[in-house]
Structures are given as structure tokens and as C-alpha cells.
Amino acid sequence: MVRSGIFSPRKLVEKFTPFVREPGMASRWFPGLTRPLRSGLADAPASLGRIGSLEVRLARSAKEIKAAQKLRYHVFYEEMSAIADAQTLASKRDVDAFDAICDHMLVIDHASLKRNKIGRLQPQIVGTYRLLRQTVADRHGGFYTAAEYDIQPLIDANPGLNFLELGRSCVLKPYRNKRTVELLWHGIWSYVLMHRIDVMIGCASIEGTDPDRIATQLSFLHHHARAPEAWRVRALPERHVEMNRLAKDALNEKAALRDLPPLVKGYLRLGAYIGDGAVIDHQFGTTDILIVLPVSALNERYVNYYGADASRYAS
Numbered sequence: 001m002v003r004s005g006i007f008s009p010r011k012l013v014e015k016f017t018p019f020v021r022e023p024g025m026a027s028r029w030f031p032g033l034t035r036p037l038r039s040g041l042a043d044a045p046a047s048l049g050r051i052g053s054l055e056v057r058l059a060r061s062a063k064e065i066k067a068a069q070k071l072r073y074h075v076f077y078e079e080m081s082a083i084a085d086a087q088t089l090a091s092k093r094d095v096d097a098f099d100a101i102c103d104h105m106l107v108i109d110h111a112s113l114k115r116n117k118i119g120r121l122q123p124q125i126v127g128t129y130r131l132l133r134q135t136v137a138d139r140h141g142g143f144y145t146a147a148e149y150d151i152q153p154l155i156d157a158n159p160g161l162n163f164l165e166l167g168r169s170c171v172l173k174p175y176r177n178k179r180t181v182e183l184l185w186h187g188i189w190s191y192v193l194m195h196r197i198d199v200m201i202g203c204a205s206i207e208g209t210d211p212d213r214i215a216t217q218l219s220f221l222h223h224h225a226r227a228p229e230a231w232r233v234r235a236l237p238e239r240h241v242e243m244n245r246l247a248k249d250a251l252n253e254k255a256a257l258r259d260l261p262p263l264v265k266g267y268l269r270l271g272a273y274i275g276d277g278a279v280i281d282h283q284f285g286t287t288d289i290l291i292v293l294p295v296s297a298l299n300e301r302y303v304n305y306y307g308a309d310a311s312r313y314a315s
Contacts, residue, residue, distance in 0.1 A: 049310070051183050096144075108123045135162075204288070220257070222244045
């Protein structure tokens with residue numbers, strides 16, 4: 001995400017502390033702007049945005065979803081420390097049952113062409129995000145996040161709000177820069193408007209499975225970004241890892257912010273809240289935290305930057 005400048009520790013905390021608003025403040029955003037898309041690859045819009053040779057859009061075919069899964073495998077299993085089972089190792093794709101019901105957002109570099117199996121040159125997929133709408137999740141057993149966090153009470157308490165789950169985010173290493181991340185978020189904002197989304201949820205990861213080694217990061221998030229009661233979601237009891245590991249006055253806040261993953265810092269800049277408790281994911285070698293981002297809590301600066309109608313990078 002976009003890095004901040006140099007601030008005093010107090011200003012850093014103020015910058016990343018979300019403004020608390022009530023859950024019902026944005027039951028529907030920009031009514032009448034765009035009709036929701038129907039489910040299915042054939043209904044994917046032509047483009048959700050473009051910067052130079054980079055384009056963000058939804059996957060249009062099973063082949064493109066497979067390419068996104070290969071990118072996820074490369075980042076999660078080859079570059080990071082995820083542990084592959086035999087099937088994953090053989091296919092060299094990161095796959096689970098949710099892939100079949102999700103939309104897959106892609107960042108494509110039209111200036112980087114690679115040959116496919118039949119020798120045809122195709123632009124390279126360099127980034128991806130997986131999106132699961134509540135209406136789809138409800139028909140297929142719920143959200144992926146529910147395996148780690150007790151999210152159903154929050155959904156039940158807000159029957160008039162439309163939830164969207166974000167997950168499986170990754171970007172090819174040479175493309176981990178401001179331009180790519182901005183384009184991904186432009187695509188997500190466009191998608192939020194299309195489908196009248198009110199709340200975004202999902203797990204973000206901190207590398208490592210020893211909570212004591214990342215105690216500073218977890219404690220910072222607990223003290224400065226924990227969701228207000230109306231939006232609070234707890235990790236499942238059997239998976240709950242305490243985040244309040246260091247006293248607030250014992251924290252080196254500047255160091256904690258420096259060490260947080262860029263994706264987590266980006267979520268906080270947007271106005272996200274953090275759930276109660278972390279979860280260890282031994283397969284992926286990470287400690288997960290829950291992101292809760294009501295559209296009503298989005299930082300107005302970002303809404304203005306991308307445009308209320310997501311027009312900034314419209315192609």
C-alpha cells in the first residue's frame with residue numbers, strides 16, 4: 001500500500017485509528033449508480049480500471065482462474081512458507097472449494113507477454129484477489145472466514161447490510177508497488193459499487209506462527225485498531241490467540257507500524273477495524289487477523305481519490 005511520510009508516534013496512531021461510526025450509516029451507497037451483475041464468468045465487465053499497461057478486471061474463463069491459482073501457488077508456497085499437500089504440489093496451483101463460487105479479480109500486464117501451452121502469446125496475470133458476495137456464500141454454506149472467526153452474529157445483527165469477503169490476495173514480486181495496489185483497490189471499489197456492498201470482511205496474514213515473536217504487531221492492532229463493540233467479531237474459541245500481549249504504554253508504536261505487513265497497513269488507512277483475537281494458520285505459516293471494513297467507515301480521502309463512481313482509472 002502507499003507508505004506514509006514521517007510522523008510523530010502520536011500522529012501515526014491518529015492516522016491509523018479508525019473513526020467510529022454506527023453500523024447503519026450506509027445501508028446503501030450511491031443508489032441507482034449501477035445495477036448488480038449476475039453471477040458467472042460470462043457476465044464479467046470488460047474492465048474495472050487501467051493504469052498504463054496494467055488492467056484490473058474479473059476473470060473471464062476457467063483458464064484465467066487457473067492462472068490466478070498458479071500465481072497464488074508461486075507466492076504462498078514457493079516464495080513464502082505454505083506447506084503443500086501432494087495434490088497441490090503436483091498441480092502447482094493453490095486451490096480450494098471456494099474458488100468455484102468466488103469472483104477472481106486480476107491485475108494483468110499487457111506489456112508482459114508469455115506463451116501459453118499452444119504457443120500463443122498472452123498478457124501476464126501479476127496480481128489477484130478473491131471476492132465472495134454474501135448472496136453467493138449463503139447459497140453454498142457460508143464464508144471462508146467462518147472457519148476462523150465467529151462472523152455469523154455480526155451478519156445476523158445487520159440483516160439490511162450486504163457483506164463481501166476479500167481473500168487470497170497476492171501480487172507478483174516485481175509488481176508490489178503503489179501502482180499495482182492502487183489498481184487493485186480501484187477494482188475492489190468498482191466491484192463494491194456494482195454490487196451495493198456495505199461491509200467488507202476477510203482475513204489478513206502476518207508471517208510466522210509464534211505469536212510471541214509478533215507480539216508488538218498484535219498488541220498494536222489490539223490497542224489502536226480493535227473494532228468497536230458494534231462491529232466486533234471474535235476468533236473461534238478453539239482457535240483464539242490473545243492479541244493483547246504487551247501493555248499499551250510499553251509499545252514502540254513506530255516500530256510496530258513499520259513491521260506490519262503492507263496489506264494490513266493499507267486496510268487500516270482505508271478505515272478498517274481489526275477483530276478480537278488472532279488465529280494461527282499452520283498450513284500457510286501465518287498468523288491471521290480479521291479485517292472488518294464497513295463502507296460507512298471508509299476514509300473519505302480514499303473515496304474522493306478513486307471517485308464516488310470509481311472513475312479515476314476507468315478505461
